[in-house]
Amino acid sequence: MNDHEHLNDRELTALAAEIDRLAFQDRGDAGLESRIFAATLPMLQNAGQARAQQPLKLVGSGPVRVGVAERRESRVGMKIAAGFAIAATAALAWMGTHRPSSVVQGPQIAAFNQKPAMAASVDEWAIASAVLDDGLNDEIDNLAKATSTLRSDLDTIGTGESYEEAM
Amino acid sequence: MSQDPSQELADLLQAASRGDPAAWRELVARYSRRVYALAKSRCRNEDVAEEIAQSVFATVAVKIGAGEYTEVGRFESWLFRVAMNRVRDTVRKAKRRPEARDPELLANQPQRQSEGPAYDGIALGRLRDAMAELSEADREVIELRHHGGLSFKQMADVLEEPVGTLLARHHRALKKLREALGDSVEAEQSTAEVDDE
Numbered sequence: 615m616n617d618h619e620h621l622n623d624r625e626l627t628a629l630a631a632e633i634d635r636l637a638f639q640d641r642g643d644a645g646l647e648s649r650i651f652a653a654t655l656p657m658l659q660n661a662g663q664a665r666a667q668q669p670l671k672l673v674g675s676g677p678v679r680v681g682v683a684e685r686r687e688s689r690v691g692m693k694i695a696a697g698f699a700i701a702a703t704a705a706l707a708w709m710g711t712h713r714p715s716s717v718v719q720g721p722q723i724a725a726f727n728q729k730p731a732m733a734a735s736v737d738e739w740a741i742a743s744a745v746l747d748d749g750l751n752d753e754i755d756n757l758a759k760a761t762s763t764l765r766s767d768l769d770t771i772g773t774g775e776s777y778e779e780a781m
Numbered sequence: 782m783s784q785d786p787s788q789e790l791a792d793l794l795q796a797a798s799r800g801d802p803a804a805w806r807e808l809v810a811r812y813s814r815r816v817y818a819l820a821k822s823r824c825r826n827e828d829v830a831e832e833i834a835q836s837v838f839a840t841v842a843v844k845i846g847a848g849e850y851t852e853v854g855r856f857e858s859w860l861f862r863v864a865m866n867r868v869r870d871t872v873r874k875a876k877r878r879p880e881a882r883d884p885e886l887l888a889n890q891p892q893r894q895s896e897g898p899a900y901d902g903i904a905l906g907r908l909r910d911a912m913a914e915l916s917e918a919d920r921e922v923i924e925l926r927h928h929g930g931l932s933f934k935q936m937a938d939v940l941e942e943p944v945g946t947l948l949a950r951h952h953r954a955l956k957k958l959r960e961a962l963g964d965s966v967e968a969e970q971s972t973a974e975v976d977d978e
Contacts, residue, residue, distance in 0.1 A: 626955045629962075630927070633912075636905045637928040640818040642831070650835050651809045654842040655802055661846025662800040 790856060798845050809838060812857070816864045818928040822912070823868050823920075824875075833871055837864045858938035861929050865921065865939060911961035919954035922947055 784792075796804035816837050821830035840863055844850045850859070912920060925936045933951075937944045 625959065626952070629955055629959055632905070632908060633923060633927040633958075636908055637818050637822065637924075637930075639905065640821040640830075640928060641814040642817045642821070642827070642834075646817055646831065646834070647806075647810050647813050649831070650813045650838050651806050653835050654809070654838045655805055657839050658797065658805055658842035658846040659800040661843045662798070665847050 787854065791853070794845060794850065794856060798848060798850070800846065805842070808841075812860055813838060815928065815930050816860070819861070819864055819924050820868050820871075822909075822924050822928045823872060825909070829871060833864070833867050837867050840867075855935075855938055857931065858935045861925060861931060861935070862939045864929075865925070907962065908958070911958050914961055915954055915957060919950060919957065922950045923954050923958075926951060 793804045793807055797808055813834055817830050817834040820833035821827065824830055824833070837860070841850075841860060850856075912923060915923065921940065922936065925931050925939060926933075931939065933944050933947050936942075936947050940947065942950075
């Protein structure tokens with residue numbers, strides 16, 4: 615059976631030989647091989663038949679033949695590209711026929727007591743801009759403070775205190 | 782003039798792949814008992830071991846028959862890798878689902894008296910018990926080497942470990958077995974002395 619030269623130990627070599635003996639006892643009865651052979655031969659032959667029935671595959675360095683699925687995949691890309699091209703052409707054609715008129719209309723004269731809508735929106739814009747202007751805001755604040763001071767002074771006078779005391 | 786063994790094996794495999802019954806019979810005769818012994822050592826049950834061996838050869842038959850065997854020149858390593866994986870699966874399943882075939886349970890059954898004396902008078906059954914005490918890795922090395930009859934190079938292919946590692950592991954596993962058997966003998970002797978008193 616196995617050689618055990620690598621062990622360099624008489625006792626271990628003897629033990630290895632005993633394990634060999636144990637393994638030999640574990641090798642089964644005489645009919646084992648026949649049973650395994652009978653059970654597995656049909657599998658071997660069936661696998662061989664299945665291989666023989668497989669369709670031939672083309673081999674070579676380049677793509678010799680393109681399958682239906684591959685052809686379909688390559689056509690999808692082409693169809694998408696063609697769709698974009700048609701849509702872009704249609705859009706250009708539509709814009710050509712519906713483009714806005716180049717004639718510029720002059721200002722219309724408003725009625726006597728009517729403020730033109732355009733003028734009203736311009737005024738609102740001017741007010742909004744002014745409100746948002748920081749400098750003007752400061753001035754309004756200062757004016758409000760001065761007014762409130764003046765009002766409290768006038769209230770003090772109104773309660774009968776002399777102007778000098780109040781000051 | 783005798784043919785080169787590796788060339789002879791290659792010819793057998795080629796003939797078997799064509800469905801030649803004689804070639805397949807020869808392959809089964811060469812390897813089935815070794816695969817069975819590997820399975821039997823681990824599972825300690827003859828029916829389970831035969832089931833595993835048959836399943837391994839079924840896999841090999843299908844692969845060879847379908848032309849899917851590609852590891853040319855390393856048939857034994859491939860065969861025992863399939864066998865080892867099947868044994869591992871069986872042991873794992875048995876651990877998850879304890880039943881009569883559980884290797885752990887079977888390992889605790891009393892040993893048959895038919896196994897003769899070994900290793901300075903120690904019964905082979907005790908040697909088997911001592912092997913069951915080894916770690917998974919040590920046990921696989923012992924079983925592939927002695928039950929599978931593989932060379933250390935083939936074992937290196939099966940277990941994907943360097944040859945040096947496997948040599949060292951084999952040596953260490955034998956030492957552990959010797960210690961386990963020594964303890965076992967001492968325990969038996971002390972029990973006998975107590976009985977005599």
